[in-house]
Amino acid sequence: MIRTWLAGLLRRQPARLLSCAAGIAVAVALLASLGSFLAHSKATMTDRAVRSVTVDWQVQVQPGGDAATVAAAVGGASGAGAALQVGFGQMSGSSATTGGSTQRTGPGVVLGIPQNYRTTFPGVLRTLAGNGTGVLLAQQTASNLHAAPGDRVVIGRAGLQPVAVTVAGVVDVPQADSLFQKVGAPVGSQPTAPPDNVLFLPATLWHQLFDPLATTRPDLVSTQIHATRDHRHLSQDPAAAYTAVSSAARNLEARTSGAAKVGDNLGAALAAARQDAGYAQVLFLFLGLPGAVLAGLLTATIASAGAVRRRREQALLRVRGASQRQLLTLAGVEVAVIALAGCAIGLAAAAAVGAAAFGSASFGTTPGAGLGWAALAAAAGIVIAASAILVPARHDVRASTINAGRAVIGVTSYPWWARYGMDGWALIGAGAVFTATSRNGYQLVLAPEGVPTISVSYWAFAGPALLWIGAGVLIWRLTDLGLGRGRGLLSRIVRPIAGSLARPVAASMSRQRRPIVKGAVVLALALTFAISTATFNATYRAQAEADAQLTNGADVTVTEPPGSTAGRAVANQLSGISGVKHVEPIQHRFAYIGTDLQDLYGVRPDSIRQSTALQDSYFSGGGAAGLMSTLAIRPDSILVSAETVKDYQLHQGDALTLGLVDARTRQRIPVAFHYAGVVSEFPTAPKDSFFVANASYIAAKTGSDATGAFLVNTGGRDQHAVAGRVQAALGASVTVTDISTVRKQVGSSLTAVDLAGLTRVELGFALFIAAAAAGLVLGLSVAERRRNLAILSALGAKPRQLRAFIATDALVLGIIGVVGGAMVGWVLSKMLVKVLTGVFDPPPAGLTVPWAYILGTALLSLAALAVVTGVSSRMSRRPAITVLRRL
Amino acid sequence: MDATARRIRAASSGTTPADGGAGQPVISCTNIARTFGTGAQAVVAVYNVTLTVAGNARAALTGPSGSGKSTLLHLFAGLESPSAGELRWPALGGHPLDEPGRVGMIFQGPSLLPALTVAENVILPLQLAGADLASARQASENALAVLGIAELASSLPEEISGGQAQRVAIARAVASGPSLILADEPTGQLDRATASLVMDVLLQACDALGAALIVSTHDPLIAGRLPQRWEMSDGTLADRLGPSSIGAPR
Amino acid sequence: MTTVAPADHHEPRTRDLPPAIEARSLYRFFRAGDEETLALQGVSLAVEAGEFVVIAGPSGSGKSTLLACLAGLDEPDGGTVRVSGQRLSHQAEPVRARLRAERVGLLLQSGNMFDHLSVMQNVMLAQQVAHRPARTDSEALMSSLGIAARAHARPDELSGGELARAGLAVALANDPVALLADEPTGELDHATEQQVLRLLELRALAGVAIVVASHSPAVAEAADRVITLTDGKVSS
Incomplete structure (x- = not known):
């Protein structure tokens, strides 16, 4: 029985199987690509962590211990170099x-x-x-x-x-x-x-x-x-590597019976990396899973196109007395073929994507993990295939008699998921989870020092997930309501396209609205995915850039050797170098507050922003622009770190006297400032406490305008080349760093390389899914009306009039898809950036919206709608003969 | 679309157009053929048909399944183009698709748009032909009244019976005041009593409009209701029965 | 069929063997909103093995509903249906499915075949569903219906007459006690209709109970007995 059925399916209807398999392939490929991202980024994190450490272990010989014995023990420890x-x-x-x-x-x-x-x-x-x-x-x-x-x-x-x-x-x-x-x-x-x-x-x-x-x-x-350690046998997974290294350290301490204490630098670096790995995992969940679900939704949409045929076949099988088991077996055969083909295509595509984006076709850090990821992606493909085909089949099998329950026009009862205010509950739930996460300070990944396991708050994903569900159902409900009740409004909207046919077009769309409503939801969600993913990634990239700029200060930063006084001359020399747009001197001094020594940065408040981007989030008590103008208006103003404000109980406007060295007398003198605001981050400044004040005021008080560093603006271009020219011009005594080099070094290892790969993969998939969704939902809704279009054509409808019928579908799909997608996408982007605050350093002040990508995606989706409109109205111009025959 | 609008007004007011169509033939064809596919797989559906349909023709097109009846009707309606031969519509002044409303086609199966009410189904082709809504509505009301189904105006197709749906299809075909009505097995799905009733209203409507009528059928009783009979076999006209003055070969 | 029906002592017996298919006072309502229509109002009939019975009546008289109830595709609201003595109505769907697979053949006006399978595959699938796999049987069946030459053709490659005969082959694939047909000649011309009727008569001679719902006078002429339905009641 199975063989007969399968042979017929494969020989006669490969297209029907392939179209479903393609949808599943997208889901499988997305999941496997992201798995490969995860694997690759974990390996990179481990590698970077290992490389960042100069001395793997610093083993302290304890008082009374013998150095030679300990050295021998260290050399003999497993994995020692x-x-x-x-x-x-x-x-x-x-x-x-x-x-x-x-x-x-x-x-x-x-x-x-x-x-x-x-x-x-x-x-x-x-x-x-x-x-x-x-x-x-x-x-x-x-x-x-x-x-x-x-x-x-x-x-x-x-x-x-x-x-x-x-x-x-x-x-x-x-x-x-x-x-x-x-x-x-x-x-x-x-x-x-x-x-x-x-x-x-x-x-x-x-x-x-x-x-x-x-x-x-x-x-x-x-x-x-x-001691150095052998890195070749270290696991590529930071968490596993951490466990191996730290247990080797503890083992050494135990074996030397207290004579040695291990300063495990390698373990500490890996501990930080495993936290990043935890975030990579969270990113995978937040950004990857919705895409896979969307691909599943798309597959279900494709599969639903064959639902009528499948239902007819099932009814015929029941007429022949097929048992439930036989019915489900035959449906299962189709699912198996589709899933198998989809998984094979998807995994092959993912391997190709992995090779292109990450330079590796493996899905995991180890062969076992690779198989695991492939299996997981394939399992998801099978689940999608089963739920798209087997679940409806099962539903029909359960109907008591074959004649019971046939779909008819004008069915307006709500499906189960739209009843009981599901959308409202889901949105409330999303808000509740979001609030709970924010109470937690958005710490989704906790990797306490010395604890072998890390804890990842996967439940925070429930927030965005519920938002997805709630928004989808809400768009469904609103569209259904709008098309059902607002027939008058609908006919006014479609009038520009449909002209005098607006009323019948609106009436027919309103009564057969369910395919359009379903399509609009899929399209809106696809655009939501594209928008939220792109916005998150753009914001992330902007923050990584801010991080790099914070660390380096500007495009190119020139640090003078200590004690140099050649400030003005160097500034002039720098201005003459080609590619340099602006040179901004920064004074770097040390100031005593009480007995505490802190860095003091003297800036020119009027011009500093020409060389470096000061973000509002660096300050509190005012924005970047506001506080700089305060420094300009009241030159004795000073910005202080939050810690100092707390330690010294400072209030806005308080006088603050610091001890600075007078260049003329080389004596420490008191200089009076007024506390004007809090600074937490500043270009070139360290992470701990420091001051920012007006450079000319400091110069006047200390009798020296010596600078510590120059921030060079190159207009964001050729930083590396300009840095080279600067170094050549000023000689080896100064340190020159450029942002493009620093960008590769700074921050969490999550920042630089890997997200770029993830971004490429995700944005590519999002674009594809959005355009495919647009074309597909319109194509399917037109296909469902093929018979109607044939009738219209036979009744004498002109090509222009046929196009009006199809174009109005496209118009409604486009409007709801784009508006719904934009709104939900915006909310979701906000939520994602907030919930995933932990991956940002520093946290962003606002969203960075990649307008070009978003507009491109929207335009491509609209173009897909336009193309399908054009093609299908051309195809309907001459009524399909096969369709006519059945009239 | 002044001409169409005028015809629709004429139809809605129930007056018969003066010309009656007896002068110019509605269809004139010479050696037309229609094949599907190419090469060895080619199927000849209609072959070497030469025929003139006068403006007041009442003809039955009979023949076994697959003899080419439907294809010939589709050719007459302008829905398909002949692969060979010449096909003209002298009384229409042009191709039926360029002169919407001049040829009314009634299909064998359910052909109403399921999402439109009965009245909207009848109005739509008039609007497609360019009539304004008010006159189209008037024409639709009249046509539904003539066919005795005025009370179904606001029902959806799924809510009415097969016989009623066929009457709506006839109302839709006659509402625009066509010069030629083509009916493809209009009673195939109906029982004898209903079939007979449908033929009654079809003939009445054609008389009222002064339109030519061609009905394809394999039911001898239905064929018997019409004065002429054209027998088709293997894609060509085998035999012509009845008075030759109405459908004479050229 | 070799399965012997369980003896039912509550029903009066007129013969030793129960009828091939039997309906007793069938009622069937349909509700559309507040309106209720009675499709069947106490219809009873019994068809013996080898009998050729036609159910006639105008459209909407309840022919199709009756046939669906007899085949176990629809459940009557009142009354019982028995196939060679075994109750088919008011049973769980698995039981109905098994009885259908073993004892009932159904021929529809159209759509008797799976489009993606050849005639042979369609017949074999019907046999396999009924757990009767026998390739030689299927070939013999197709030969007896004059369709063997087209065994490997797909349904859409068949002419109207061939399609009707192939549909009959599928309906007979499980060697049924009763063959139920709903307007089997509705789309056929007179000559083909006669061919199909001859084949049905041959099957009746072979001992199959044939029940055909049709408004065609030609079909009624071929029948041993005509049962006319009017408004859901047997009128003659």
């Missing part, structure tokens, strides 16, 4: 005599590094001047001591004679925070800033200097084992 001993010694102070004057510093740290340290851990130190070996001075220390390679620096040792060493080079310590961490201390009790004074000595020299100290003052000397 190289392990080197590094000595940490506290110095009481240092001094250097240069150019006739002697500079002194406070206490600091002297590290003893083995010869091969810099080749084993290449990222720890960066040579700024002089040699890469020998005695190395950290940049800040060099600046404090006014020392350069060749100078001699005296190191003070508690209770011992100071010793002098000759500086061989000046280095930068990019990850000083992690290098000078207090190993084993919780995040809260870590030092707020790395030590200001740091020297690096060759291990042998260090031992000469600090072994004596270790015997007299063992509390001032310690040893760390710095």
Whole structure:
């Protein structure tokens, strides 16, 4: 029986099977593509996390522990690479005599590094001047001591004679925070800033200097084992990698019986990455699932075109006495064929998309996960096929007799899902979930330090999901009501197209409104998907850009070496470089508030916005423009971080006196400011507390207009090239960074690469689904009226008049689809951006609307409607002979 | 569309157009043929038909299933074009699709637009032909009254019986005051009594309009109601019975 | 059929074998809004094996409703239908389906075949649904109906007469006790109609009970017995 049926289906009606399979293929391809996005982005996150770490493990040898034993244990730990001993010694102070004057510093740290340290851990130190070996001075220390390679620096040792060493080079310590961490201390009790004074000595020299100290003052000397780990066998999933690394660390601590404490830098980086991975998963759910559901809806629409035929076949089978099992078996055969073909096409398409967008055709981080994703996507395809075909078949099978229940014109009873105010309840539910999420501070992903599992609040997805459902049903209800009750209004709307036929056109549309209503909902939801996805992605991209700009300050940022006073000359030189549109100097000083030292940025309030975009969200107590004009009008105004406001109980207008260094006397002098507002973020500023004030006021009070950095506007173009020219013009003493390079480095690893791939995949699918939905729903509604059109044609309707009948369908579909889609899309975009606040850094002030894409999608959908109108009215011009025969 | 409007007014006021159509023939065809498909699969539906239909013809087109009756009627209605031969409508002044309302076609099966009421179904072709709503409405009311189904005006097609639907189709065909009425098996789905009734009203309407009438049927009783009979077989006219003055070969 | 009907002692028996198909005081209402129409008002009939009965009557007299009730496609509001003694009405649909598959053949005016299957496949499918798979049977059946030459043609490639004979082959595929036909010759010309009637008469001679609903006088002439329905009642 099955063979007979299947043979007939395959041989005679491949088109009918293929059209349904195509719909399923879209859903499967979307899901599998997103799975491949997820897999790829997880792998990238792991990779970036691993690469961001300069020293994987810093193992602190505990007092009483033997360094050599611990080093051996570290080297022998599973997955271990190289392990080197590094000595940490506290110095009481240092001094250097240069150019006739002697500079002194406070206490600091002297590290003893083995010869091969810099080749084993290449990222720890960066040579700024002089040699890469020998005695190395950290940049800040060099600046404090006014020392350069060749100078001699005296190191003070508690209770011992100071010793002098000759500086061989000046280095930068990019990850000083992690290098000078207090190993084993919780995040809260870590030092707020790395030590200001740091020297690096060759291990042998260090031992000469600090072994004596270790015997007299063992509390001032310690040893760390710095270790690399084998990254090749690390899982590509950040969560799994984190678990593996952190358990290896704990294992080491246990095996050395307390002699070693592991500073697990790699684990900490992976912990952050697994949080990002959690968000990637959430993004998949929020942005991917609606698309798949939509593709399913589209498939159901395609399948419903064959519903009459399928119903007839089923009735005939029942006439022949087929049992329920036989009926469902035969329907199941069709579902199986469609699902199989749909899944095969979909997975192949997804592999192609994956290869094109992510450079990988795999669906998962491991072969197992890949199979899992393929299976999940395929399962979704099967569910869609089954619910589009098997569920209606089952419904018919359940009808008590074959003659019971035939669809007729003018059926206006509501389907179950439109009764009981479903739309209202769903929308209320969406609002409730949204409110609950916002109470939670939109923290959808929680990855507590040290806890192996992360928690993802998937239930927050219920908000957008309910909004989808509620909006869909609401559009359905309103359209049904409008077309049913508003026949007069409808005939007025269609009059421009239908002319004198407006009344019969409106009447016929009104009485046979259900296909149009269904089509309008599908089209509106497809546009909603396109709009909300595109808006979310655009907002996300804009925020990633803001993040990069916040970090880098401007298109190109030039940072001068400490103590440089050549500000004005450099500014002039910069203005002359080709590609430079505007140069904005920023003063960078340090200011004491009480005993606390904070960064102080002096800006020119009138012109700063020409080089960098100040977002309103950086400030509170006023917008960016407002606060800058306050700084201009009252030059002694100052913007303060929220923490400082809290710590010092500041109120708007309060006087605030800071300690600044006078350039003429080199003495600290009090400078009076007035507190004018709160600043939380500022270009080039650190994440913690800092001040922003008027540059000319600071210059006047301190007697120096020395700048710290220049923000260069290149008009958003050729940043990398301009940066190269700037570096060439100013020499190696200044640091030049450009935003395009920074963009690749900053923020969560979610930001830069992966969302671009997701965006391409999603926007492509959204565009396709919207246009396909438009063409398909109109095409199907025309197909349902093929007989009517044939009658009309036989009655003498002119091509123009036939077109009027079809074009009015297109008009109503277009209006409801576009208006409904725009409205729901806007609300949904707002909701998505709010609920997914966690992926944004900094949170956006408003939506960034990608007008070009949205207009393009709307136009393409309308074009699809126009094309289908044109083609089908051309086809109806001569009544189909087969249709005429049946009249 | 002045001419159409005039005809519709004439039809709605119940007066017969003066010319009666006896002068010029409504259809004149010479050796027309209609084939479907090409090559080996080609099916010849109508072959070598030469015929003139006078303005007051009352003819039955008979023959077994598949003999080409429907195709010939579709050709006469201008819904299909002949593959060969010459087909003209002298009394109409042009092709039926360019002169809407001049040829009324009644189909075998249900051919009412399901989403329109009975009255709207009758009005629509008049509007398609360019008549204004008021006169179209008047013509529709008259036609429904003549066929005795005025009380069905606001019903939907699904709410009326098959016999009633066929009468609505006739009302729709006659409302525009056509010169030629073509009916394809108009009683095929009806029982004998209803069929006879439908033929009565069809003949009355044609008499009132002075229109020519061609009815295809395989029911000898229906064919017997008409003075001429054209027998079709294998796509061509096999035999012509009855007075030759009305449908004479050229 | 070899299945023996369970003895029913409440019903008076006139013969040893129950009639092939039997209806007792069937009632059927249809409701459309507030209006109620009586399609069947106490119709009783019994058709023996080998009998050829025509149900005649004008459109809307209840012929199609009666036939649907006899075939178990519709459920009467009152009365019972029995097929070779087994109750078909007021049974669960699976039971009705099984009885239909085993004992009833149905020939409709049109749409007897699946468009995507050949004549042979249509016949085989009907046999398989009734759990009677026998390829030789289906070939013999098609030969006896003169359609064997077109076994591999699709329904839309058949002429009107061929389509009627192929439909008959499908209706007879399960070797039914009773063959019910609704206007089987409605779309056929006189000559083809006669061919189909001869085939139905042959089946009756082979012992099948034939019930045909038709308003065609030619069909009525071929019948052993004509039952005329008027307004849902047997008028003769």
